[in-house]
Amino acid sequence: MKILSSLLLACALAIAGQTIQMTAKQSKDLGVRTQEVTKVDNITYGPYSGVVVLDKKDIISIGANLESVVKNIYVRKFQEVKKGEKLLTLKSNALLHLQKEYIEALIESENINETYERNLKLKEEGIISSKKLALSKKEKSNADLQIKLSKNYLLASGLDAAMLKKIENSHMPITQITKYARQAGIIYEINVNVGEVVSPDKSMMTLYGNGKRFIELSVPVKMIENISISDTCTFGTFKASVTSIGRVVNNASQSVEVRALIEDSTNIIINRVYDVKIEQKIQDAVKIKKSALVYEGTNTLVFKKVSNGYEVIRVVIISEGPTCYIVRGALSIGDNLAVTSTSALLSGMEEGDE
Numbered sequence: 001m002k003i004l005s006s007l008l009l010a011c012a013l014a015i016a017g018q019t020i021q022m023t024a025k026q027s028k029d030l031g032v033r034t035q036e037v038t039k040v041d042n043i044t045y046g047p048y049s050g051v052v053v054l055d056k057k058d059i060i061s062i063g064a065n066l067e068s069v070v071k072n073i074y075v076r077k078f079q080e081v082k083k084g085e086k087l088l089t090l091k092s093n094a095l096l097h098l099q100k101e102y103i104e105a106l107i108e109s110e111n112i113n114e115t116y117e118r119n120l121k122l123k124e125e126g127i128i129s130s131k132k133l134a135l136s137k138k139e140k141s142n143a144d145l146q147i148k149l150s151k152n153y154l155l156a157s158g159l160d161a162a163m164l165k166k167i168e169n170s171h172m173p174i175t176q177i178t179k180y181a182r183q184a185g186i187i188y189e190i191n192v193n194v195g196e197v198v199s200p201d202k203s204m205m206t207l208y209g210n211g212k213r214f215i216e217l218s219v220p221v222k223m224i225e226n227i228s229i230s231d232t233c234t235f236g237t238f239k240a241s242v243t244s245i246g247r248v249v250n251n252a253s254q255s256v257e258v259r260a261l262i263e264d265s266t267n268i269i270i271n272r273v274y275d276v277k278i279e280q281k282i283q284d285a286v287k288i289k290k291s292a293l294v295y296e297g298t299n300t301l302v303f304k305k306v307s308n309g310y311e312v313i314r315v316v317i318i319s320e321g322p323t324c325y326i327v328r329g330a331l332s333i334g335d336n337l338a339v340t341s342t343s344a345l346l347s348g349m350e351e352g353d354e
Contacts, residue, residue, distance in 0.1 A: 020345055022309035030344055034305050034336040037286040040326050043319050045226060047275035048258075050217030050235060052268055058211035061203045062179050065158040068092035070196050070204070071176055077190050081181045087205060088192075091176045095157055099173035102150040106168060109143040116140045185209035188270075213265035215240050217276045218255035226319075227278060233260040235274035242278070287324050292337040293317075294346045303338040303345050304331065310338055310345055 022030075068090040075087055119136040122128045151164055158177050159167075167173065189206040192198055215233055224245065233240040240260035249256055258278075262268065292302050293315070300317060303310040315329030331337075338345055 018312040019306060019308065020303070020310045020312065027309075031341045032310075032338050032345070033340045035289055035292070035339045037288055037331055037333070037335050037337060039333050040282065040285045040287050042279050042281050043285070043326055044277050044279050045219075045223060045319070046277040048217045048219050048278070050215045050233070050274050050276035052262070052265075052270050052272050052274070053214050053216050054208060054270060055212055055214070058183075058185070058209035060182055060185070060207040060209055062087060062205040062207065063203055064090055064092070064198045064200055065156065066092045066094040066098075067197065067199055068095070068177075070192050070194050070198060073190065073192070073194055075187050075190070075205075077187055079187045081185060081187060081207070083181055083184045085181045087179045087181055087187075087207075089176050089178045090158075090198075092157075095154075095159075095177065096173055096175070098150070098153050098157060099167060102147070102154055102164075102167060103171050103173065105143070105146045105150050106171065109140075109147055112136075112139050112143045179205075181207060183207075183209040183211075185211075208270060213262045213268055213270070214243070215260050215262060215274065215276060217258050217260075218250065218253060219258050219278075221249050221254050221256055224256045224258075226280070227258060228280065231260075232279040233276050234279060235276040238265070238268060238274075239263045282318065282326075285318055285326055285328050286331050286333075286335075287326050288315075288337055289324055289339045292339045292342065293325055293327075294342045296346065300327075301346070302327075302329070302331075303342060305336040305338065 069092070070088060071091050072089040073087075074089075075081060075085070081087070116136045116139070119128055119133050123130065123133045154164060155161075159174065163174055185207045187205060188208045190204070191202070191206075192204045198204055215235060215238075217233070219227060227242065227245060229242055229245065231242045233242065240262045242258060242260045244259045246257035288302060294301050294303075300315050302313050302315055304313050313329050313331060315327040315331070317325050317327055319326040
């Protein structure tokens with residue numbers, strides 16, 4: 001300690017423009033070694049646990065609109081299907097009853113319309129009164145309303161406009177309903193068997209539609225301020241781009257949910273868990289050895305080698321690794337920092353201040 005103190009005094013350490021004046025010999029005697037800083041273009045956080053998910057709009061539940069019986073199932077679990085492909089066929093007594101009411105309403109409306117058209121002519125000829133024509137018109141309005149209500153019931157029960165047109169033309173009910181894939185995808189679940197009676201609230205089948213796939217991960221709340229929209233996530237052979245960052249902290253894990261859109265999700269497995277790293281492009285950042293950094297109060301400092309000694313540079317830590325820091329400060333490629341005897345340099349700086 002006595003030798004070190006004498007050496008520091010002999011160095012005439014004076015802080016002039018935050019530079020510790022020191023000759024090359026004094027630096028050598030003090031045991032200062034330096035290392036060149038390394039430029040950093042991106043920074044990696046993690047890994048964090050993430051799970052592959054899909055948009056809720058692409059999770060398609062196939063159900064029955066009315067109590068029905070499953071007549072046929074045309075697909076298997078985990079089978080890939082095309083848009084419009086047959087999935088299953090249902091038969092429903094309740095649907096037949098609604099169709100019966102619709103057909104009866106159609107027939108009655110046709111008769112009422114004929115009567116109304118006839119009464120129009122009779123009124124023109126002065127054979128019937130205006131009151132009787134008004135009654136006939138009211139009957140026609142009621143019949144039209146009944147047809148409209150029956151149509152709406154049938155549309156809500158699983159029939160489409162083409163089916164209604166067919167019933168209207170033939171006055172014959174459709175005895176069974178076939179469910180088709182609304183979009184291409186994979187059959188994830190089949191929850192019914194042929195011959196089973198199903199209620200309207202039962203999901204008979206679940207289809208995972210081909211669409212966007214996301215990776216959702218939990219990032220510790222203390223790290224979330226470092227994450228930005230469009231940062232790149234890497235996991236396995238896949239890449240994803242951050243699209244949303246949650247603003248609600250999970251109480252139990254003290255983490256925040258981050259969602260990223262997977263670039264090419266071909267053959268990716270939904271619900272699989274991955275270790276996800278988040279890569280962020282950065283500017284004006286360098287990597288330094290941990291031993292190069294010293295603390296003075298709340299400041300983090302490094303000592304840059306200059307021609308007449310060491311310049312004191314204040315830096316901001318961006319990221320910490322096992323042996324290095326990534327920092328921002330007035331540092332450039334080719335700069336050399338003291339990585340040994342930094343405590344002695346700090347002491348010298350403080351003595352210079354005195």
